[in-house]
Amino acid sequence: MGSLVKKGTSSSLMTEFLEKCGGYAVVDGGFATELERHGAHIKDPLWSAKCLITSPHLVTKVHLDYLESGANIIITASYQATIQGFVAKGLSVGEAESLLRRSVELSCEAREIFYNRCNKGSWDFDHAGKASRRPVLVAASVGSYGAYLADGSEYSGVYVDSVSKESLKDFHRRRVQILAKSGADLIAFETIPNKLEAEAYVDLLEEEGIDIPAWFAFTSKDGVTVPSGESIIECAEVADSCKKLVAIGINCTAPRYISDLVISLRQVTHKPIIVYPNSGEVYDGLNKKWIKSEEESEEDFVSYVSRWREEGASLFGGCCRTTPNTIKAITNVLSCESSAPSKLKFW
Ligand SMILES: [Zn+2]
Helix, strand or coil: CCCCCCCCCCCHHHHHHHHHHCCCEEECCCCHHHHHHCCCCCCCCCHHHHHHHHCHHHHHHHHHHHHHCCCCEEECCCCCCCHHHHHHCCCCHHHHHHHHHHHHHHHHHHHHHHHHHHHCCCCEECCCCCEECCCCEEEEEECCHHHHHCCCHHHCCHHHHCCCHHHHHHHHHHHHHHHHCCCCCEEEEEEECCHHHHHHHHHHHHHCCCCCCEEEEECCCCCCECCCCCEHHHHHHHHHCCCCEEEEEEECCCHHHHHHHHHHHHHHCCCCEEEECCCCCEEECCCCEEECCCCCCHHHHHHHHHHHHHCCEEEECCCCCCCHHHHHHHHHHHHHHHHCCCCCCCC
């Protein structure tokens, strides 16, 4: 198990940030699916990254909507933005690299706009009623190799049999180098479906001397394993061993599995735990459609948040098909809870 977070190490970014936020932080909600709800056509190999080319104003709008809903962390539109994917569309490597940087600039610009609006009157108020500027971090998204395949492979992880750790490192290397120097506060490695890719990221962060922190978020379809069949525990052990990681968690997973997953993560790490589940619907990668689940509703999702917090998570948001309303509801639940007598555990 990794040592408890010390000040002065790269991991102090997250502990200090969580302290400033009052012990927990709110992450944004589904990004690509929110672009879609606003009319973007993203049934495309680039998915949300297509909007970096066709509708950057919509990217800014979605970031702002999440900031207005209470988010402390916004995640860039780079999830499926890869140099390989842009080049396949006929762009040059230089243009592809600029678009990666642009994804971070758009998030930073949204944060500036939000802060300027706050200056004009709508301040947040802390527990003592003092006006304060809400802490906001920009996390540069890196989707898995499976996301680049654009066929829903990040929910199956099956490609693990046809790639090597070295080829995964080579696939991700340049994008990670660029995002690390883009002005983002940290890198969000999202929807990781197998242990090999987590190992590749750990090697890459070390070998490239990446000097901004990162988080790993795994996905699961059963609350016990990642899609490749490896246990969440062994994946979390890989993540816990990496000093550059300031949080470990779960994203794009049905809310009903999160509780068991948080309990498992807590067994192997002292690092802050981040959870941002999807709506509980299931992605049909072939038809690029979300299939409704009878088992879950948005009300269920939000009512789980307090439990996840008691179980040891401290960063909460939503993934695909969650909306600014979900994030508003999470913000409300957490702020009501914080003003009630504390059951809070600090890890
Ligand atoms: Zn998602």
